[in-house]
Amino acid sequence: MALTLMTSLFGEVHYEPDEVYIFEQGLPGFPDKREFLFIKVADSPFIVMHSLADDLYFFLIDPFHVQADYEFAIPKYALEQLNIDNRDNVLCYSIVVLREPLSDSTANLAAPVILNTQQHKGMQLVLENTRYSVRHPIFIKEEASLNEPAVALSSEGSNAEER
Amino acid sequence: MLILSRKVGESIHIGDNIVIKVVAVEGDQIKIGIEAPRSVEVHRSEIYEVIQKENRLASTEIRGLTIEQLIQLGNKNGEINKRTNE
Numbered sequence: 077m078a079l080t081l082m083t084s085l086f087g088e089v090h091y092e093p094d095e096v097y098i099f100e101q102g103l104p105g106f107p108d109k110r111e112f113l114f115i116k117v118a119d120s121p122f123i124v125m126h127s128l129a130d131d132l133y134f135f136l137i138d139p140f141h142v143q144a145d146y147e148f149a150i151p152k153y154a155l156e157q158l159n160i161d162n163r164d165n166v167l168c169y170s171i172v173v174l175r176e177p178l179s180d181s182t183a184n185l186a187a188p189v190i191l192n193t194q195q196h197k198g199m200q201l202v203l204e205n206t207r208y209s210v211r212h213p214i215f216i217k218e219e220a221s222l223n224e225p226a227v228a229l230s231s232e233g234s235n236a237e238e239r
Numbered sequence: 240m241l242i243l244s245r246k247v248g249e250s251i252h253i254g255d256n257i258v259i260k261v262v263a264v265e266g267d268q269i270k271i272g273i274e275a276p277r278s279v280e281v282h283r284s285e286i287y288e289v290i291q292k293e294n295r296l297a298s299t300e301i302r303g304l305t306i307e308q309l310i311q312l313g314n315k316n317g318e319i320n321k322r323t324n325e
Binding site for chain 2: 084085086101103104105106117118119120122132133134135152153156157171172173174175176178184186187200202204210211
């Protein structure tokens with residue numbers, strides 16, 4: 077039976093009980109938020125992680141979109157907490173901080189959200205001794221891409237006319 | 240806050256299965272050993288506090304932000320940063 081969540085972002089969101097992800101420990105700063113729904117924002121790189129308890133939500137992005145060689149080891153305590161026994165059932169997202177202007181927005185690569193997609197368990201993993209930034213810029217600034225012509229960007233799309 | 244005095248080599252039990260041991264004191268640096276079940280996460284406070292703060296920022300609404308703006312952001316307002324830090 078479909079349930080309904082009222083959100084300020086999307087209005088009414090209908091979901092099935094088995095779509096809900098359980099974060100047993102909550103998130104750093106939000107220890108009592110345990111149930112989340114993951115909602116893809118159509119035609120955008122963003123996913124919304126929405127609390128079922130209230131109108132609390134986080135924007136997420138696929139970290140491999142912003143850091144192609146992103147990698148980290150999932151420590152044993154996390155594998156156990158999430159009952160992960162098969163890497164095919166693991167998804168990873170980065171929490172986004174939207175800033176003003178929006179082009180200054182950043183993604184937290186130092187504390188990824190890890191999901192066990194089979195058992196619908198999740199947690200935010202705080203990486204120790206990581207080289208990744210808590211505030212990794214999501215967007216390339218236009219002036220930066222002009223100053224660094226050697227950086228290979230895909231040539232299709234919006235900045236082709238600048239060449 | 241409970242404050243206890245300990246010498247090097249002495250330890251503190253927290254509950255049944257967490258032990259904090261003072262391993263060494265070198266000047267203003269104190270080496271602490273922690274024995275805890277794997278399910279207990281142990282982090283340096285300053286790292287954890289940065290993540291807490293960033294999460295609170297992430298959950299703060301930008302006034303008047305609409306999903307349409309977000310979609311435009313993905314399409315228009317700058318290419319997604321695909322560079323690697325080498």
